[in-house]
Amino acid sequence: MQAHDSDAYRGIWVWVEQEGGRAHPVSWELLGQARKMAQVLDVPVSAIVMGSGVEVLAGQAIARGADFVYLADDPTLGAFRLEPYAALLVKLVQEGRPEILLLGATTRGRDLSAAAAAELGTGLAADCTGLEIEPGTRQLRATRPAFGGNVLSIVTVPQKRPQIASARPRVFELPSPDPTRSGQVIRVPAALPEEAIPTHVLEVVREEGGVNLTEAKVIVSGGRGVGSAEGFRPLQELADLLGGAVGASRSAVDQGWISYPHQVGQTGVTVRPDLYIACGISGAIQHVAGMRTSRYIVAINKDPEAPIFRIADYGIVGDLKVVVPALTRALREKMGK
Amino acid sequence: MNAIVCVKQVPDTEAPVKVQEGRVVLAGMPMMVNVFDEYAIEEALLWREKLGGKVTALSLGPAEAMEALKKALAMGADEAILLSDPAFEGADAWSTAYTLAQAIRKIGDYDLVLFGKQSTDGSTGIVGPAVARFLGLPALTYVFKVRTLDPAAKKIVVERLLEGRREVVESTLPAVVTVVKDINQPRYPTLMGIRRASRTPIPTWSASDLVAAGADPAGFGLEGSPSRVERVEYPPARAGKVELIAGETPEEQATALAERLLSLKVL
Numbered sequence: 001m002q003a004h005d006s007d008a009y010r011g012i013w014v015w016v017e018q019e020g021g022r023a024h025p026v027s028w029e030l031l032g033q034a035r036k037m038a039q040v041l042d043v044p045v046s047a048i049v050m051g052s053g054v055e056v057l058a059g060q061a062i063a064r065g066a067d068f069v070y071l072a073d074d075p076t077l078g079a080f081r082l083e084p085y086a087a088l089l090v091k092l093v094q095e096g097r098p099e100i101l102l103l104g105a106t107t108r109g110r111d112l113s114a115a116a117a118a119e120l121g122t123g124l125a126a127d128c129t130g131l132e133i134e135p136g137t138r139q140l141r142a143t144r145p146a147f148g149g150n151v152l153s154i155v156t157v158p159q160k161r162p163q164i165a166s167a168r169p170r171v172f173e174l175p176s177p178d179p180t181r182s183g184q185v186i187r188v189p190a191a192l193p194e195e196a197i198p199t200h201v202l203e204v205v206r207e208e209g210g211v212n213l214t215e216a217k218v219i220v221s222g223g224r225g226v227g228s229a230e231g232f233r234p235l236q237e238l239a240d241l242l243g244g245a246v247g248a249s250r251s252a253v254d255q256g257w258i259s260y261p262h263q264v265g266q267t268g269v270t271v272r273p274d275l276y277i278a279c280g281i282s283g284a285i286q287h288v289a290g291m292r293t294s295r296y297i298v299a300i301n302k303d304p305e306a307p308i309f310r311i312a313d314y315g316i317v318g319d320l321k322v323v324v325p326a327l328t329r330a331l332r333e334k335m336g337k
Numbered sequence: 338m339n340a341i342v343c344v345k346q347v348p349d350t351e352a353p354v355k356v357q358e359g360r361v362v363l364a365g366m367p368m369m370v371n372v373f374d375e376y377a378i379e380e381a382l383l384w385r386e387k388l389g390g391k392v393t394a395l396s397l398g399p400a401e402a403m404e405a406l407k408k409a410l411a412m413g414a415d416e417a418i419l420l421s422d423p424a425f426e427g428a429d430a431w432s433t434a435y436t437l438a439q440a441i442r443k444i445g446d447y448d449l450v451l452f453g454k455q456s457t458d459g460s461t462g463i464v465g466p467a468v469a470r471f472l473g474l475p476a477l478t479y480v481f482k483v484r485t486l487d488p489a490a491k492k493i494v495v496e497r498l499l500e501g502r503r504e505v506v507e508s509t510l511p512a513v514v515t516v517v518k519d520i521n522q523p524r525y526p527t528l529m530g531i532r533r534a535s536r537t538p539i540p541t542w543s544a545s546d547l548v549a550a551g552a553d554p555a556g557f558g559l560e561g562s563p564s565r566v567e568r569v570e571y572p573p574a575r576a577g578k579v580e581l582i583a584g585e586t587p588e589e590q591a592t593a594l595a596e597r598l599l600s601l602k603v604l
């Protein structure tokens with residue numbers, strides 16, 4: 001555990017998460033935020049691209065705000081595996097000495113940020129919903145929800161460098177690409193040979209319906225009031241119409257009406273769509289923990305006293321079995337679909 | 338098959354969280370075992386029942402964290418160890434992982450180290466993979482099924498639950514595994530289990546015990562924590578009050594809501 005002289009560390013780095021050569025939007029969101037912070041610090045922004053056949057992402061990263069791109073293109077980096085990714089990231093950080101390292105708070109980003117922080121002996125603010133530079137101290141101040149979203153913590157890493165933070169998807173604005181930006185691509189080799197990697201991905205199975213709630217702009221969520229597995233069908237239709245995804249309360253999951261990847265809340269996923277439509281969900285504290293930062297919340301519930309109405313922007317007191325299909329019809333008509 | 342399960346005692350998720358002078362008031366909050374950790378305990382017990390061996394529960398926390406370990410014993414864990422010392426107090430995720438890793442090294446002889454996917458009060462899934470890094474072990478996170486566990490062949494195959502996909506991964510043992518909620522159905526402690534738990538001594542390891550085993554005390558507690566919580570505050574309340582959409586019939590209400598939603602320009 002060596003102490004770090006923070007002055008020797010300069011610049012903001014963003015890990016560009018990708019799958020099959022497609023970048024995760026959160027990485028671009030972070031590049032956009034990194035640019036804003038880099039302006040305060042007057043330092044460059046670098047993107048770290050790791051993968052196999054991912055050269056195209058280097059140009060995209062520059063267009064989204066990177067001045068430098070560290071590009072590692074190697075078959076061992078094909079499918080994400082923590083060990084080779086962490087080994088390379090740690091090596092690059094030790095050589096390049098950024099003062100800030102940002103990652104998306106996805107399952108991969110969380111693992112990678114944890115492994116890097118552990119090995120680099122530095123601090124990590126996980127799952128942040130706010131990142132800013134304090135001009136006087138040039139320190140990163142990260143805001144993150146704790147205690148199931150019931151409080152916000154302001155976290156700093158006063159001494160050690162880099163200051164590492166993972167941020168939730170859809171917190172920061174997606175910067176539009178600027179094809180006229182220029183930057184420098186630095187090619188780097190992988191850090192671990194295949195023989196030294198203890199894990200192998202045998203198979204990747206896409207979920208039925210490919211539910212990815214953390215990226216969804218609209219979520220239509222159902223609770224115990226939905227009543228059955230079939231009861232979710234009208235919710236799915238509404239979600240399909242709006243290009244959204246279907247979420248659920250734990251009660252609905254526990255009933256076996258819908259699978260666990262759909263569960264929103266403290267023991268499910270945390271989401272922040274533009275629109276969250278809660279149907280037959282009472283609004284228990286553990287459910288609200290997972291969706292309270294949605295931009296707009298609509299509640300459809302037959303009980304006017306249901307706590308969900310206390311955090312909703314709009315509400316209909318009524319039977320979801322009637323209201324949801326009627327809402328779908330009305331929207332379909334007005335949207336001309 | 339020897340497993341070590343890391344269990345954290347956390348405030349009851351039902352209990353209101355009180356903030357005073359920029360800190361969460363923990364005194365007097367009812368506590369519980371972190372929900373995900375119960376699934377980790379259960380998974381260890383299931384594999385021990387199949388393969389034999391020993392399950393050790395490990396917790397870092399104040400003396401009261403003993404309760405979490407008693408629950409693990411009551412469920413069926415063979416042994417439990419509490420890491421407790423004023424020197425450990427105020428540990429962030431890095432220091433927690435460092436301290437747990439030192440204890441795990443001291444315990445030695447394990448095939449699996451199990452964690453919950455995250456703690457409900459804490460750092461969102463950082464401690465498991467960080468411990469793996471400290472111990473130089475592969476980390477298999479968000480596991481919802483252990484397909485194969487073969488300590489003799491030093492092999493494990495798991496299914497991981499990721500965003501919109503599942504991934505089947507093979508790894509060498511020993512390994513770190515963090516588990517999601519629906520991997521199993523945690524058992525309730527039986528009366529016999531509870532009785533056994535109350536008779537099983539739970540040793541407390543202090544900072545000096547870990548230092549004697551090779552740990553660097555500079556990694557312990559608040560002093561050893563690279564991150565600082567400057568302050569804690571309530572999240573801003575959601576703006577305004579709910580607007581209830583009225584109408585003579587559900588159709589009218591639905592139509593009015595549809596107009597409202599379209600005017601928000603998010604669809």
Ligand SMILES: Cc1cc2nc3c(=O)[nH]c(=O)nc-3n(C[C@H](O)[C@H](O)[C@H](O)COP(=O)(O)OP(=O)(O)OC[C@H]3O[C@@H](n4cnc5c(N)ncnc54)[C@H](O)[C@@H]3O)c2cc1C
Nearest residue numbers: 223224225249250251265266267268280281282287302320
């Ligand atoms: C440690 C812990 C972790 C938890 N984690 C989570 C989590 O991650 N996610 C989660 O969701 N929960 C979680 N819970 C459970 C949570 O406490 C609640 O029990 C759960 O969210 C309730 O689900 P619900 O709102 O669907 O059901 P209920 O509370 O039963 O509410 C059903 C609602 O539907 C309404 N309703 C019924 N019929 C109709 C109808 N026809 N039309 C309109 N409205 C109708 C009722 O008025 C009622 O408000 C957790 C609990 C604990 C203890």
Ligand SMILES: Nc1ncnc2c1ncn2[C@@H]1O[C@H](COP(=O)(O)O)[C@@H](O)[C@H]1O
Nearest residue numbers: 397452453455456459460461462463464
């Ligand atoms: N103080 C602790 N003692 C024992 N295990 C812990 C402790 N803190 C975290 N863990 C383990 O690490 C997991 C992830 O915690 P976290 O990184 O805080 O989300 C938990 O589910 C526990 O298994």
